[in-house]
Amino acid sequence: MIAANVMTNTPITVNENTPVFEVxxxxxxLKISGLPVLDSNGIMVGIITExxxxxxxxxxxxxxxxxxxxLFLGPDKLAKDYVQSHAxxxxxxxxxxxxxxxxxxxLDEVIGLMENNNIKRVPVVKADKLVGIITRVDILKALRTILQRDRTPERAHEKNTDDNSMQKEIIDRIHSQPWAPKSNIRINVKNGVVDISGAIWDENIRAALIxxxxxxxxxxxxxxHLVFIEPTTGFCIAKNG
Known part of the structure; x- marks a missing residue:
């Protein structure tokens, strides 16, 4: 998935001369927390947020x-603060x-920018022109669409494969995960019921396998039927034990 699939097209904007009250x-x-700012040529020059x-x-x-x-900050920083609070x-x-x-x-690059810079929105620009904006809400909307699609009867039917195919897929997925204890886990599928057994050393691994x-x-x-082995003592603790 890419930015264009998720972004809000033609976002609401303001210009450099928009009064603070209007912002x-x-x-x-609009119940939003930020607005792109355009110059007189329609080029995005900034963003103003709550x-x-x-x-x-x-x-x-x-x-x-x-x-x-x-005295340590100097007049330039103090002047900048004054503008911020009075402009x-x-x-x-x-x-x-x-x-x-x-x-x-x-999309993972966009989310990385949000996480690494602690921001809630990323403008989408092409040839210096603002063509959209991606917010956390836009990402949640995309997720909802995918989750709704996966809940349809047609998609649910696709996952109802036979026991052998289901067992093979589960084992293949476990073997593809770097966190999975591959040699310690056994999977058996019968009548659509998955029996999982073996030893784990961390309860997070149990949650991930499930x-x-x-x-x-x-x-x-x-x-x-996974058994938790306490790393320090080596004691085995069954889930219901």
Whole structure:
């Protein structure tokens, strides 16, 4: 999946001369937390978010520092803080040159940008023009579409294979996972019920194995006979023991 599959097309934008009041009004009315900012040529030059509007003189929340700290920061940083808390227009408050992606960017790359930079949205740009925006909500909508599709009777029927095929698929998937204790796990499928047995050294591995089986079977018909071996003492603890 790529950015173009997920993004919101023609997102709502503001320009550099949009008054702060109108920006706040849009954020609240649209129930969103950020807006791209365009220049007079329609080129995106920044993004303004709710985070840019928290330190405002109107709220009495502008940054206040002790005098000794102001001496170390210098007038340029203090002047920048003043603009942030007092400016009247979006262009002066926005975050300039935000991170962007192309429409062809893989979705995992987009999510990586969000996670690594602690941001909630990524503008999608092509030839310097804003063509869309991806927010966390857009990603959740894409996930919902896939989950809904997988719940249809047609997709559920696709997973109802015979016991041998199901057993082989589960074993193949276990062998493909770096976390799985391949030589210690035994799988047997009979009448659609999966029996899993063997030894594990971490309860997270049990949860991962059950999750893997549920992905294949699309049901909860699993008999868990895994035995947990306590790493320090070597004691064996059965699930119900």
């Amino acid at each position: 706040v009004d849009l954020l609240l009315d 985070g840019d509007l928290l330190r405002r003189s109107e709220l009495g929340t502008e940054i206040k520092r002790p005098h000794w700290q102001e 009247c227009y979006a262009g002066a408050i926005m975050t300039a040159r935000p991170l962007t992606v192309s429409p062809e960017a893989p 999750t893997l089986i549920e992905e294949v079977t699309a049901n909860g018909d699993i008999c868990d």
